[in-house]
Amino acid sequence: MTKTLRTLIHIMLAAFLLTGFAHAQGNLEINTPAIAQLKSAMQGRHAQLAPFYASGAVGLAHDGTVQLRDASLVPLPQRGAANNVIAAENADRAALYREIARANGNPSWEAEIRSTFATRWIDKAQPGWWVQNASSVWAKK
C-alpha cells in the first residue's frame, strides 16, 4: 500500500517536473503529440527508476541524463534491466529536449533546454537521491 502510494507520489512528482517550467526561456510547457508521447513514456518508466534513485545506484547527472553511478548496488540479475531502463530514459530525455526546442521553432535552443531541465530535475530530486554538480561530482542530496 505504501509502496503504491510512494510510486504515485513519484509519478506525480515526475509529472510536475515535466510541466513546471513555464518561466524558463521559450515555452517549455509546449505540447505536441510527440512531446505528449515522450512525457507519458517517461512517467510510466519512473516507477522502474525510482528504486534505483533511492538506492543510489542511479543518479541525476548535470547534463540532463540519468546515470548508473554505482553498478554494485544493483544485483547481477537486474543489472541488464537497469541498463535498459537507463538507456531508454536517456533516449526519451534527449528526444524531449530536441522536440521542445523544435516545437518552439528554435532547434538551436536544445542545449539550453537540456541544461534548464537538468538543473530543475536536480533541484526537485528527493532527499537521499544522488545528484551531480557542475563539475561532475556526485553528492547525496
Added chain:
Amino acid sequence: MTVICRQVCSRPERGWRGIVALASLALACLLIPIKLASAQQWALTLDSVDHSGFALRDVRLVWSGGKADLRLGKLRIADREWRDVKLSCGELNFSATGLDCRKGLLKLAGFASLPVSLSYSKASGSLAVVIEQASATSLAQLVPGLAAWKMGGRIDATFELTPQRVAVRAFLADASFADAAGNHAGEHLAASLHAEASRSDSGTAATAWNWTVDFAWTGGELFWQPVYLQAEQQSAHLRGSLDDNSIRIDAATTQLGKLAQVAFSGLWQRREQVLERLTLDAQGIDLDKAVTTLLQPWLDQSALPKLSASGTGSVSFEYAAGALQKLDVGLDSAALSASDAATATNTATNDDAVRFSLAGVNARIPWRRDAATQAEFSAAAGSLGRLPLGALKLPVSMNGLNLKLIKAEIPVLDGKLILENFAAHHDGDNWHWHLGGALEPIAMPLLTERLGLPRMNGVLSAAIPDIGYADGTLSLDGALVVSVFDGFLAVTGLKVVDPLGKSPRLLAEVQMRHLDLGMLTETFSFGDITGYIDGDIKGLELVNWRPQRFDAKLISSPGDYRRRISQRAVQNISSLGGAGAAAAIQRSFLNFFDTFGYSRIGLSCVLADGICRMGGVEAAPLGYVIVKGGGIPALNVIGYNRQVHWDELLSRLQAVIAGNSRPVIR
C-alpha cells in the same frame, strides 16, 4: 660472497622450461656454500641471471635455521618486470635429490603476499608449485590487464612443471570480479580447472605441445552485458595442440547446463592472428532457455518484442576461408511467439499482447555457401495478431545468398493467404526481396468478430501484385485491391520505410469505390444511409501508424440508385462537425420524418500539423454542405467548423459510434 653465474645460466631455453633450469641452478648454487661451511646461517648473492625467457638482477638468498629468504631486485618474464620480489620459505629442506620450500610466502612490492610452496626433484627434473588459499585480488595484480578490475575470492592451485610436461589444477571459490562500469561482473563464483600440456616429440625443430583442458563452472552468477547466467554445472573438455604457428582445438565438448551440448573444433593462426577454421555443433538446444537467457537480453536493449519459445533446436556451422561455408538449423516441435515489449512486461499472459505465434514448428534448414539446397519449414498452427493461422509449409530453395519460394499457402480463418514467387538475395550489404500473392476470400463476419470490430457482412479478398523490400523500405508495386462492402478499396504507392524500426513511416494512396453505405452505416451504428460512396485518400502518411497528413475526400458515388438518409444519421453527421455544425432545418421538421432524400453527400479533410481542414460537397454561406437535399422531404446539412483537431475529430467519431453523441440541432 658473490657468485656470478652468468655463463652457467645463459642457456638458450624457452618459456617455463627455464624456470626448471633456474631451480636447478639454485640447487647447484646452494650446494656450493654447504661445502664451504657448515654455519647456521649463510647468504648467497648473484648479480644477474640472464635467460631468453626471463632475467634476474640482485639475487640474494639467505638461509638460517631451516628457513630461507630469497630476494630478487628485479624479475623480468617476457615483457613484464617486477621489482623487489621476495620469497620466504618457512621450512626449507634441500638435499642432493632436491629442494623443498614449504610454508612459503611470495611478496611483490606493493602487493599482498601469496602463500606458496615449491618443491624441486632433481631426479625427475620436476618443479611443483602449490598456491593455497591465495586471494584472487593479489593474483590478479600479477596479471597485466586485470589491474583495473575489482577481484575477490580464493584460489588453490598446483603447478607441475617438468621439461616434457606442464600440469595445472586450480580451484576457484567464492570469487567475484567486476569492471569499473559493472557491465561485466561475476559473484560467488566457483570453478575448477585441470589443464595439462605435454611436449610432442615430433622431431621437428618447432616446439609443439599437446594439451587438454577440463573446466567446470560449479557455482555463482555472471553478468556480461546484457546476458545474465547462473552456474548449473556447465563444463567443457578441450583437446588440442599448440606450436609456434598455430593453436589447434582438435575436439571440444561442452555441456552448457540445461541449455545445450556444444561440440566444436578450430584452428587459430598465431602469426597472422586469424581464425582459419571453426566448426560448431550445438544439439539439444532448449529453446525456452536459449531465448530467455541469450536472445531476449539483446532484444530488450532495443525495446524489440518479447519472444518466447519452447521445444528443442540444433545449430551447426562451419566457418573457413574467412566466411561461413555451411549452416544447419533444425527445430523440433518448437513453439515461438512474439509479444509487444511494453505490454508483455506487465501482462505476460494477455492474448492481445501476442503479435505473432507459431506452434508445432519443425524445420530443417541446410544452407551451403556454394550449393543448392532445399529448406523445409512447417508449422501446425499459428496466429497473427488476433487472427488464427492454419497449418503452413514453406519449402524454400536456397542457393548461397539467393532464396526462392515458388508457392506457399497460409490458411487464415476460412480463407487463405497465398504467397507466390518469393525471391530474396543479399548483395553483400543488404537483403532485397519481393513477393506476390493473394488473399483468398475470408468471411467478413468471422474476421470482424475476431478483430473485435463491429460485425460486417461480405467477404474480404485481395490481390497482392508485387511487394518488394530494399534499402530498409517495403514497397508495393501495383495496387493492393481489397473487396469490401460490395465495392473495393485499392491501395497504390504503398511504402513502409523502416518497417521494423522505432518509428515506421507509411506512405500510400487509397481509392475506395462504390462502397455500400447501407452496409457501412449498419456496421458502425451510424444510422441508416442508403446509397453508395466513393473516397480518395491522397498523400496518406502515417508515422508510427498514426496519421500525420493526408488529403481525404468522401463523396456519394455517381449513378442511379436510391438515396435516403435517416434522421439519426443526419444527427450524427452534424455532430461530427462539432458544435458549429448544424442541420439547416428546424428541429420539429427533423423530428417529423424518419428518413430524407439527398442528392449528394460528401465530406473532406485535409490533415496537416494535427489539424483537419474540413469541407463538403460544395460551399455554403459561412460553411460547407455535407448533405445536399434532394427528393421529398429534402434537407441540407451544413458544416460550419472548418478546422478541427484530428484527435478531437477521432473522439467525436468514436462517440458517435458509441451512441453517446449529443448533436446540437438548430
